[in-house]
Amino acid sequence: MPVKLAQIASWLQAEVLSGHEALEREVLLAHAADMMSDVLAFSHPGSLLLTGLANPQVVRTAEVAGIRAVVFVRGKRPSEAVTLLAQEFDLPLMTTAYSMFDACGLLFAQGLRGWSLPEGRA
Amino acid sequence: MTPPQDQEPEFLHAFTIAANDFAGAGQVSIAVKNLLKEVGFSAQCLRRVAIVAFEAEMNVVMYGGGGGLSVYLAPTLVRLVVEDQGPGIPDLDLAMQEGWSTATPEMREMGFGAGMGLPNIKRNSDRLEIHTSPGRGTKLVAEIILT
Ligand SMILES: Nc1ncnc2c1ncn2[C@@H]1O[C@H](COP(=O)(O)OP(=O)(O)O)[C@@H](O)[C@H]1O
Ligand SMILES: [Mg+2]
Numbered sequence: 727m728p729v730k731l732a733q734i735a736s737w738l739q740a741e742v743l744s745g746h747e748a749l750e751r752e753v754l755l756a757h758a759a760d761m762m763s764d765v766l767a768f769s770h771p772g773s774l775l776l777t778g779l780a781n782p783q784v785v786r787t788a789e790v791a792g793i794r795a796v797v798f799v800r801g802k803r804p805s806e807a808v809t810l811l812a813q814e815f816d817l818p819l820m821t822t823a824y825s826m827f828d829a830c831g832l833l834f835a836q837g838l839r840g841w842s843l844p845e846g847r848a
Numbered sequence: 849m850t851p852p853q854d855q856e857p858e859f860l861h862a863f864t865i866a867a868n869d870f871a872g873a874g875q876v877s878i879a880v881k882n883l884l885k886e887v888g889f890s891a892q893c894l895r896r897v898a899i900v901a902f903e904a905e906m907n908v909v910m911y912g913g914g915g916g917l918s919v920y921l922a923p924t925l926v927r928l929v930v931e932d933q934g935p936g937i938p939d940l941d942l943a944m945q946e947g948w949s950t951a952t953p954e955m956r957e958m959g960f961g962a963g964m965g966l967p968n969i970k971r972n973s974d975r976l977e978i979h980t981s982p983g984r985g986t987k988l989v990a991e992i993i994l995t
Contacts, residue, residue: 777959783874790899
């Protein structure tokens with residue numbers, strides 16, 4: 727189910743850190759991981775990434791894997807340098823106070839899916 | 849799939865990978881992606897090349913003590929050669945197994961060390977050779993067929 731980033735931000739009561747002008751963009755599905763190799767191995771292009779990591783590798787992994795936007799969970803906040811890197815790659819970033827489990831649960835309850843369910847790939 | 853014999857790729861560009869530069873790690877792979885984007889390949893191919901480059905670059909940063917990445921190009925083939933003069937991989941069969949890793953806790957905190965790098969490289973390459981010997985370093989040659 728395609729979902730606009732503005733809608734994601736509202737469901738997660740998230741603060742947008744970069745890409746304020748890009749909130750009309752849509753993500754097609756979601757992937758949650760703290761290990762970047764997991765993102766590189768399993769995520770699909772056009773996905774939203776939820777993660778508890780906030781280092782430059784998250785942004786570079788997103789660029790390599792075709793991730794459309796990143797949500798940092800449990801109030802994680804990247805450094806200024808990471809936010810600037812994301813702007814360079816035109817990658818929207820947001821942060822939510824919810825835990826990984828709760829953030830994923832809230833998005834799932836609204837209809838967003840991951841790649842391992844048939845609906846996610848539709 | 850094996851590339852046609854006449855497709856010997858030509859050297860395009862060489863990059864240096866700095867040792868233990870965790871903040872900068874991944875830069876080279878992004879540069880590789882941008883370089884090939886200009887040549888004009890499908891997003892799907894670019895993604896495979898970038899994943900191979902990125903995992904290989906992270907290994908050179910984390911274990912190899914720095915090294916280099918060279919890009920070679922034929923009309924429908926990209927060859928990546930990633931080399932270091934680090935400690936080498938003592939048991940390559942073991943290292944190729946999903947989940948096997950000697951990463952330190954610091955590396956794991958950065959989001960690497962799941963033991964999936966080499967398997968990811970294998971999965972995204974159409975041909976892969978790894979030459980490694982203890983104390984002499986590691987040379988990885990990966991080819992991706994462009995569609
Ligand atoms: N360039 C290298 N030099 C020395 N050892 C390496 C190199 N690349 C990989 N290794 C070894 O192989 C293991 C598995 O690598 P990999 O599959 O990329 O997983 P990870 O990086 O998550 O540990 C590493 O933990 C390391 O011990
Ligand atoms: Mg690795």
